[in-house]
Amino acid sequence: MPCLTGSSLPRAGVVRPSAGSYRPVVSSPHAYSDVVSAALTALDEGRTPERPVLREAVRTLLAALAERAPGRSVEVRVPPYGAVQCVTGPRHTRGTPPNVVEMDPATWLAVATGRLGWAEAVTEGRVRVSGIRADLSAYLPI
Known part of the structure; x- marks a missing residue:
């Protein structure tokens, strides 16, 4: 008797899912999600947010x-919680990228949410930038 497991014929009583993504439905990260709001509230109150909350807020933003600035020409670093490559342009593949933006988590939350202006953060030295493409002012606030 032949095995029918590889058959393309539908079996009786089996409902096939419609064509589409195999991934479950997950809401996209939103700039003002609960975790971002919790981290901002803690900072506003002069407290340091709990480490897991701060980490998730940084990664969400x-x-x-x-997502807003797809590409791989600028690396944005927020140690110790995360880094992403973004902005269209020449792709970086090895070694230290030519365009780097680095800042602490509290500064990242402030800049990403519009509580601190990009130019002001750079002028004050709260954001370290290198490279000609490292200006993120067109993409901020998120």
Whole structure:
């Protein structure tokens, strides 16, 4: 008797899912999600957010930046929580990228949400930039 497991014929009583993504439905990261709001509230109150909350807030906003400015020519680093490559242009593949933006988590939250202007953060030295493409002002606030 032949095995029918590889058959393209539908079996009785089996409902096939419609064509589409195999991934479950997950809401996209939103700039003002609960975790971002919790981190901003803690910072506004003069407290340091709990480490997991701060980490997820930073990563949520980095993902939103990567979505808003797709590409791989600028690396945005927020140590120790995350880094993304974004902005269209020449792709970086090895070694230290020519266009780097780096800042601490609190500064990233402030800049990404519009509480601190990009130019002001760079002028104050809260954001370290290198390279000709490292100006993110066109993509911020998220």
